[in-house]
Every structure is written in C-alpha cells, then in structure tokens.
Amino acid sequence: xxxxxxxxxxxxxxxxxxxxxxxxxxxxxxxxxxxxxxxxxxxxxxxxxxxxxxxxxxxxxxxxxxxxxxxxxxxxxxxxxxxxxxxxxxxxxxxxxxxxxxxxxxxxxxxxxxxxxxxxxxxxxxxxxxxxxxxxxxxxxxxxxxxxxxxxxxxxxxxxxxxxxxxxxxxxxxxxxxxxxxxxxxxxxxxxxxxxxxxxxxxxxxxxxxxxxxxxxxxxxxxxxxxxxxxxxxxxxxxxxxxxxxxxxxxxxxxxxxxxxxxxxxxxxxxxxxxxxxxxxxxxxxxxxxxxxxxxxxxxxxxxxxxxxxxxxxxxxxxxxxxxxxxxxxxxxx
Numbered sequence: 001x002x003x004x005x006x007x008x009x010x011x012x013x014x015x016x017x018x019x020x021x022x023x024x025x026x027x028x029x030x031x032x033x034x035x036x037x038x039x040x041x042x043x044x045x046x047x048x049x050x051x052x053x054x055x056x057x058x059x060x061x062x063x064x065x066x067x068x069x070x071x072x073x074x075x076x077x078x079x080x081x082x083x084x085x086x087x088x089x090x091x092x093x094x095x096x097x098x099x100x101x102x103x104x105x106x107x108x109x110x111x112x113x114x115x116x117x118x119x120x121x122x123x124x125x126x127x128x129x130x131x132x133x134x135x136x137x138x139x140x141x142x143x144x145x146x147x148x149x150x151x152x153x154x155x156x157x158x159x160x161x162x163x164x165x166x167x168x169x170x171x172x173x174x175x176x177x178x179x180x181x182x183x184x185x186x187x188x189x190x191x192x193x194x195x196x197x198x199x200x201x202x203x204x205x206x207x208x209x210x211x212x213x214x215x216x217x218x219x220x221x222x223x224x225x226x227x228x229x230x231x232x233x234x235x236x237x238x239x240x241x242x243x244x245x246x247x248x249x250x251x252x253x254x255x256x257x258x259x260x261x262x263x264x265x266x267x268x269x270x271x272x273x274x275x276x277x278x279x280x281x282x283x284x285x286x287x288x289x290x291x292x293x294x295x296x297x298x299x300x301x302x303x304x305x306x307x308x309x310x311x312x313x314x315x316x317x318x319x320x321x322x323x324x325x326x327x328x329x330x331x332x333x334x
Contacts, residue, residue, distance in 0.1 A: 001067040001118065001153040005145050009061035009103070014120050014139035014151070016052040019128035023272045029252075030130045030138070033111050033227060033268045033291035036316070037075035040185050041115030043324055044072035044092050046160030051119030052129035054145075056112040058294070060103025061145065063114070067097045070117035070156060070164050076109025076189060076292055082174045090186040094167035095174040109189030109292035117164070118154030133227070134269065159328060179330070184319050189292035192218075196286050196304045196312075200255060200278035201248070202239075210237040210261075214279060218298045219263065225295045227269040232299075236261035239277060247273040253282030253290060255301075265290065283309040285316050 005012070015038065018031025032038040032055055039049040054061075060078045065071075073080050073089045080087050081102050087093060089112075095101075103112070122129050122140050131139025140149055156164065167175045180186060203211065219234035237257050250256065254266045256276035263279065267290070280301060282290055293299055304312075 001069065001155075003069075003116065003120070003151045003153060004064045004066055005061055005147055005149040005151070006064055006100070007062035008145045008147055008149075009056060010059035011057040012061045012145045013055050013131040013133070014052050014122055014145075015055040015130045016128055017050045017130075018268070019126050019130055019132070019138070022126055026272055027126065028132065028269055028272060030132045030227075030269050031128070032113065032130075034075050034113065034288045036185070036288045037111070037113045038115065039320060040090065040181060040323065041072040041074040041113045042119070043320070043327055044074075044090070044181075045070045045115050045117040046157040046163060046327070047115060047117065047119050049320075051115070051154075052122065053116065053120060054114040056103065056114065058106055058110045060112065062100060062102045064100050065095050065097060066150070067153075068164070068168070069095050069153065070160050070167070071095060071101075072115045074113045074115070074186060076112040077107040078109075078112045079104030079107060080112070087174070088176045088180075090180040091177045092163050092167065093174060093176045094164055096172075099173050108191075110294040111291055116153050117156035117160035121152040121154040132269065162332065163330075181323050182319065184316070185323060187288070189289065192298050192300070193286075193289040193293055194300050194302050195282050195290055196302050196309070197253070197255065197280040197282045198304060198306055198309055200280045202245070202277035203279055205239050205241055205277055206257070206279060207238050207240055210235075210239075213237065214263075215301055215303050218300050220298050221293055221295050223295045227267055229264050229266045229270060230290075230293070230295075232263045232265065234262070237263060237279065245275050245277060247275045248278070250274040250278065251281070253284070253287055254278055255280040255282065267291065283312065285309070285312045
C-alpha cells in the first residue's frame, strides 16, 4: 500500500509525535507542530496516536492513492478535494485506488494533517519517523516531499478494517463518514488567537512595564518564522538586568526575549537549550493554536496559573480518551 506525491505543495513532511529521549545529546524532539490534530486524525483511522502522517503547510500537495485507503484530514482548513469534489475534514474517509487528493486556498489555519490507516511506514530513526529538516534525517530521506515520491503505508488495525467495511459499501470513488469529534478536538483556527501562558523562570527580570505590555499588547508574527520558532514584533520588552545567562532547557511554547527586546516563541523544531531569558511559557493545550498561526498574523498572550493549565490539559485528555472509546464502539457496530 502506498501514496504517490504528484505535486509536493509548499512544505509537506512526514511527522509523528516526536523523537523523545535524546535531548541530552542535543537531538531535538521535532514532530507534528499541531500534535492534537495528528492525534485526532490517527484515532479517526484506527491508528495509535503516534503513527506517522503528513504535515501539510499552507499550499497543499496533490496525492494519488495507489491502493484503497482509509484517511482523515485534520488541522487547518486548506480546501481539500478528492477527485475535484470537496471532502469533509475531521472524519474517516474511505478512498478507492486511483483517487487524487488536492488542496485549494487556506481558509483557516496553516497546517493540515493527513492520517492514513496503518500510518506512513517510512523507516524510524531513533525511535521516530518525524522529519528533522535541518539535520536531514527521519521522515522520507530526511527532507520535504517532492513530486514522484512514493510513501509506503502500514497495515490498518482492526478498528481501521471495520471502518473501511462500513464506508466502502457505496461503490463510489470515495465515501466520508457522517460523524466528527466534538469542537474541542477539531477547533477552527482563529485569525487573532489568544495564547494562554504561565510566567517563565526569568519573568521577574523584566520591568513592570514590560510585563504589563506582554499581557496587554498585541504582537505580530514576522516573516522570520519556521518550524523552529516565530519571531514576534510588538512592544519592546526590557530586562532590569542584562547579565548573561547560562543556557537552560526550553520547550515548545517557551517565549524567549533576545537583547533587542522582541520575543521569540519556540515551536516543534526548537533547540534543546537556550541562553535568552524565558519570559513565559505557552501552555500545552494552546500549542495547536500557536502552530496554526501564520506570518503576518496578530496574537496576544493571557496569563493563567499552573493549576489552570493542568486543569485544561486534563479536560483535553478526557476528550481524547472519549473519542478513542467512541470509535472503538462504532467500529464494532454499536
């Protein structure tokens, strides 16, 4: 079973949930920018949540399914079509061999995900199939996809097989399920996201005026933006003490402030340590909203407590677990 890339799009890569256990060696986690979207897509086709899929950025690819497949599209709304007909997102879709998936204008968000039953079966590197572009390993030959690439697909799970049996009865070239997860698991990306964050370890090193400005004023994502991080433009943030810092651990959503006073928010391909002061940390449930923001887009930050962040994470994980159970029941015909 395989997928053939007819047109690669702007930036299409193979990603799973990341490469863990090697940060002490300077090897980054990487993985899907919008991990929740990939997790939901994988559940919708009966995969384990960490199965590899395709991350599609802004201008989508054109893909031919060489064999019958069960797929799901999640994340950004990039106007997907199958054989020229609009196809629903956030639901299982059975496609017959020869069908072609394409994308149009970006309606909302900038990163869509294609999950395939059985997962994209490229060889794992250090326990992950994620593509790390800067180092040139993982994914498909360590690079973004190109026209002519053929990607192997693994065997679907029992849940995936049952869903195929339920959807493939129509005899059409493709058929989409009528059900979708609740809006908490498939939110439409916002043009002006408000990102909830907790105070960072060096928060007290900034002036009261800068602390206020960070929470009260908008920032804009500059063109200096990639999978490693977004440089933001907004009010200048000033430290009370410009003493150099020892490099310390950073993660997805860490907000660092270089000497120029304009913050950088780190993303999936962030370095393992950093020497800039850490003003704030975007909470994990808002990483998807951050990942779906594009250059030129405004955003704001809202302070929350660690307890609030933990509570919101718990609510999200309860919803994911409920989706997993519901799909298992549906596959069994309940």
